[in-house]
Amino acid sequence: MINKIIVIVGPTAVGKTHVSVELAKKLNTEVISADSMQIYKGMDVGTAKITEEEKCGIIHHMIDIVNPDEDYSVSEFKNDAENIIDNLLIKNKIPVITGGSGLYVNSLIYDLDFSNAKSNEKLREYYTYYYKEHGEDALYDKLMKIDPASAEKIHKNNVKRVIRALEVYDITGKKFSDINTDIRKESNKYDCILIGLSMERKVLYERINQRVDEMLSNGLAEEVKTLIENGYDKNLVSMRGIGYKEIIDYIEGNTDLEETTYILKRNTRRFAKRQYTWFLKDKKVKWFSMDNLDGIDNTIKNILKYISTQI
Numbered sequence: 001m002i003n004k005i006i007v008i009v010g011p012t013a014v015g016k017t018h019v020s021v022e023l024a025k026k027l028n029t030e031v032i033s034a035d036s037m038q039i040y041k042g043m044d045v046g047t048a049k050i051t052e053e054e055k056c057g058i059i060h061h062m063i064d065i066v067n068p069d070e071d072y073s074v075s076e077f078k079n080d081a082e083n084i085i086d087n088l089l090i091k092n093k094i095p096v097i098t099g100g101s102g103l104y105v106n107s108l109i110y111d112l113d114f115s116n117a118k119s120n121e122k123l124r125e126y127y128t129y130y131y132k133e134h135g136e137d138a139l140y141d142k143l144m145k146i147d148p149a150s151a152e153k154i155h156k157n158n159v160k161r162v163i164r165a166l167e168v169y170d171i172t173g174k175k176f177s178d179i180n181t182d183i184r185k186e187s188n189k190y191d192c193i194l195i196g197l198s199m200e201r202k203v204l205y206e207r208i209n210q211r212v213d214e215m216l217s218n219g220l221a222e223e224v225k226t227l228i229e230n231g232y233d234k235n236l237v238s239m240r241g242i243g244y245k246e247i248i249d250y251i252e253g254n255t256d257l258e259e260t261t262y263i264l265k266r267n268t269r270r271f272a273k274r275q276y277t278w279f280l281k282d283k284k285v286k287w288f289s290m291d292n293l294d295g296i297d298n299t300i301k302n303i304l305k306y307i308s309t310q311i
Helices: 016-027 074-090 102-109 121-134 136-146 148-153 159-172 176-182 201-217 220-229 245-251 257-280 293-310
Strands: 004-009 031-033 096-098 110-112 184-186 191-198 286-289
Touching (some): 004 102, 016 293, 102 110, 121 136, 136 159, 201 220, 201 257, 245 257
Parallel strands (some): 004 191, 191 286
16 A cells, blocks of 8 residues: 555546545545646635535545635645645555646656756746737747647636746747656656546536536626636636636626526536546546446446555
């Protein structure tokens, strides 16, 4: 059991939360969230954040740790999560890590070198000034010209990330997308049991559509209005997340409720597809079908049986 960790991955709405809680109960351990949106306080409905009732008494970490206007990097997540993991391992508990944020997950199971491209304050100041003078489109065009692969992955509203990609290129002469490919190496720190949850696409998309309807009926628009009233700018990285940017457009009168609902469902489905693509690349993932939700207990038994063969 030395340095064993269990990581549950899969697309949004596939059932990771429920499975991770059930595994934690059976294994007498705790859950660490690897979700880049659930770190934010006050953003509950739109992130499908686990409720106290859903936790079933299981301790959950890395949820509600920063305010929506605070910066929080992948390297910070890695450091904070590893401290929690190491403390659990000392207690002879196997941590259960769950989430759909691929880079968060990979930061724990691979050696991601976040320091291989040093920062340059003068460059950051220049690009920040350029952004303020010319706008996000002009800044984004710069990235498109030198590194279209990164531009495809980074939303133009994520100005901080766009600036970082430009900064890395100017410092190293390498594209940010190439460096991200180069930094992934096998890690020897943890022995990872990597479990993927899959679902037939039609069923998953139905669940996503249902979840969006529930979010709207549970007060997603009110949550976003409250965040705006509390002074959180719509261009913050947190506020550009799926579920928030669509509602902001609705609040500003750019879309009506019907169109907003359609766009939100479509964007969430597309996000789920990207998550699948990300995790399918990792051949170490052992996949379990979640198609039969009525037989979820049997699925969990099969997962536990598999885990027992890896310990």
